[in-house]
Amino acid sequence: MAGVGIEAISKSYGGIPVLRGVSLDVRDGEFLTLLGPSGCGKSTLLRIIAGLEIQDGGEIAIGGRPVDGARPKRRDVAMVFQSYALYPHMTVAANMALPLRMRRLSRWQRLPLIGPLLPGARAATARIEEEVRRTAAALEIGHVLERRPGQLSGGQRQRVAVGRAMVRQPAVFLMDEPLSNLDAKLRVTMRAEIKELHRRLGTTFIYVTHDQAEAMTLSDRVAVMLGGELLQVAAPQEIYADPADRRVAEFIGSPRINLIPAKVRDAGAVEIAGERIAVATGLPAGSQVTLGIRPEALFPAMPDERGFHGHVRLVEHLGSDLYVHLDAAGMAEPLIARLRAERAPDLAIGMPLRLTARTGHILLFDADGRRLRSNASAGSSDIPALGPELFAEPVP
């Protein structure tokens, strides 16, 4: 077991930077997820940790030991690939046994026909087979050991891939989108199994995904990556409630967070479409800021209250919830609110509607997209208090 130290890793392909100085400390036994959109460099970083790719700059240490010159075999890591990368010509048992055979048997003992006759080969092979059987039983694939990967279902293949990684008890598990080839239902099941596996083994897991639900449910910490940089590394709840960057806020949460451009009017308020809204920014009057309001933080205003007003453009029913798209006055894009179905029973397209939120649920970003924390709970990473409603004060 070991932590992984990632220090200022950079990598370019043909002059195009893919990783720009990524630093990250993965703790021993932690489940860390690299989350980011397609092409942001997650796989590249994982492959550099595994030793399949060589970084242009920076250092990797596994269990405190620098491994930059070491080949993958010497790094004591195991990897589960998105494609599973099972050897199609070998049985499941042979697939799972391969990493052990390569490590424990000599080159001569591995030869076909004469290999098993050499001293020690038979005993070592028997031990390997026993370990493969145990691992397979733990993953409930004991009954398919003699089949080839081509004869397995997607879920079984995935388990074999995990089994091949597990069988030699590596210090670190690397997983590159291991669930993305499964259907939605199986993905949820396997997600729970991977979580359980991590709990049982207590080994360090580094898990790559672009699926935020996977990242949120599995991880101890999530590292959000974008354009080859780490934007934020924090616990899932914190990433959601307290994003450090506008891009993190945009990437996490579904539907996407509403981003509303606003102008600072004075120390205690901003202006949107001529309306004064009570948000303290601490910025000089006239500065541009962006208000981020999560769809689930919006709710319909009381009939006599003010709010973002406009007409309903679209209502999407999701059973327990509704997504309401509102063409709000003075805004370029529709506001999206996620409402409990019972709170807005008879919304229809074209109806007038006012939406409001509480100041404590507002995320404020400066012109560069950095988070401004001077409102509600300045600088703290706690979930901000609710605060009063946005439009509470009357217009002066």
Place this chain on the structure above:
Amino acid sequence: MSVSAQTVAAIPDPLPDRTPRRSSAIRMRALREELAALALAGPATALLLALFILPVVAVFIIALSDWQFGARTLRFVGLANFAEIAGDEGFHASLLNTLLYVLMVVPGTVLSGLGIALAIESGRSLRALYRAIHFLPFMATLAAMAIAWEALLHPTIGPVNQALAGLGLPTANWLRNEATVLPVLAVIGIWQNLGFAMVLFLAGLKSIPQDLYDAAEIDGADGWLDRLRTVTLPMLGPVSLFVVVVVALRAFEVFDTVQILTEGGPGRASEVLLLTLYRESFEFLHAGYGAAVTIVVLAIAVMLTLAQAKLLDRKVHYQ
């Protein structure tokens, strides 16, 4: 939601009152499609019939007769031609030569083609050039190439013997010596088919997913031999099967190099099946006997292919 519900309701249901008209329209359309299919498949079928099926039928008929090439009459003799083949020592020698030739050319081609493909794939520069060089023999006119080989192997002025003599090694009259003629022809055959095998192996190597190599590396199979054994060779299985079958068939049908370089000699040391067939049919004008040889050759070729496919197919497709 409400939008889509409205949209669905807005489309009038066309089925109840229009059913009879639509079914006749469907019949018309089916008829049109059948006519179109006939028009499209017809020419190809006619050509196939004229160029392939009818000639094969003709060969079968001729094989049962004593027809002399160019004669106006023929007599059916049943299986007499086949009986003659069974007892003909010339045919036996020719069959044995052909089999030996195939047994030398196939492994030689497969191994050298694979070796060169691996070398080209692992190198970085000049790949296209190497590919072209090795593929050239496959495309070049064989007659011209055969003459070049003849010059190379000339007993006195040929560069091969001169080089050997220069090194103090024994020389030979390669194409006039019973012991060397078949191996030398096999080398030429390998040289001829090498490019073909290599191009197929290169394509096969390209289609091996990088993930498998990565997995092998992490699993500890990171030496070149281990990588070859765990990933490359098994994944080339289907391509190898195809190469073996095609090269075996091409070797089985060797004719032009033999005809140009040795005409089957010395004696019958390099006489191969197609040469026998050609001679019997067009030199000795025993068309009936030649046709019977053709059928035997065809039968052996078909059997070889089926046997190879049956034996190897299940081992290389991993399902």
